[in-house]
Amino acid sequence: MTKETMMDAQLSELFEKLRAAETDIEAELTRRREALRYEMHNRRVVFEQEVRRLHQTMKTHTLRYLFEANLLVMLTAPVIYSLIVPMIVLDIFVMAYQAICFPIYGIPKVRRRDYLVFDRHHLAYLNIIEKINCAYCSYFNQTVAFVREVASRTEVYWCPIKHARRVLGPHPHYVGFADFGDADAYRERIADMKDGVKPGMLQ
Template sequence: MPELAELMDKMKGVEAEIEAELTRRREELRFRFERRRIVFEQDIEKLQRAIKVGASKYLFSANPLIVLSAPVIYSLIIPFVLIDFWVMAYQAICFPIYGIPKVRRRDYLVFDRHHLAYLNIIEKVNCAYCSYCNGVAAFVREVAARTEVYWCPIKHARRVLGPHPHYVGFADFGDAEGFRAKIEGMKDGVKLDDGRSPTAV
């Protein structure tokens, strides 16, 4: 499928452009990475601290309904932690058997917003919570996607909103020969769309 390969190359080019733009934006906001730490220039950090809203003022000015709903939001930590550990155990046990490259969990769980001086402690806790839940969701999605690559690499007949990145390489719906070829090609282990071998972690 030369047309599909061309589209994939274009997508990679767009991703490279996005990363270049993000780098330019970081330079504008005057922060850099030092030994995995984010460091702002002193005058920028001073400005951020001046903008910060204190925790007590933030709490007492909040909508009472939002405060009352907070326990409901934070109760989700229980299922998220459970699924996080369960999926880690699943891929640790099953992926080596199937020959599927393991998903690096640390690539999906990113905690860096606590470096922002304009956030108070409540906002930092909220940001950490959101980072964890969204990171777990992304990690679980990738584990599920790689499982689908192994067990059922077939596109759906209907349009799928926001398919995972491996979906584009699936056999077309109704293409029996294409499906069998995909399954046959995984006898020595799964190779992902980015070319990584089954030994990658």
């Protein structure tokens, strides 16, 4: 068995452990949903009536929320929300980029709707301002996640090489990249991309 084969086997084993961990996480989330007494119906969160009534008693009235807010936090809020404009522009440009380029490169497109999750408004203990804040955070972070996935698939196609230095928070496809300095592995991966990126290449 060659050194590269052994490394591939080790990576496959790590991926299996990762998939097993994801299964365990989903099982734990299911247990927590049961403990917090809510269910998912057609992607909609439904709490038991008793729990919903309890949540409503815990909601901070909007006027009180504003009155008790830190003045500096209030003053900096417009700065936070001003970022929505460049984020929307980025979102549109990245969607256009993958729509135009990915079919040419043979890269599977990233489904935008998979990165749009808005469900915090179902929480009765949030007032209208908190719900708006949560919706903004959801859109911002999920857009960043979408852009990252599009960028990572682009990197798989154009430059599947690990860095010499440690990368903080690498994307999921990074582990399949050729090692830094391994020219043979790089050329092999580039050759594999001749007919486009296959789903199996996206870990």
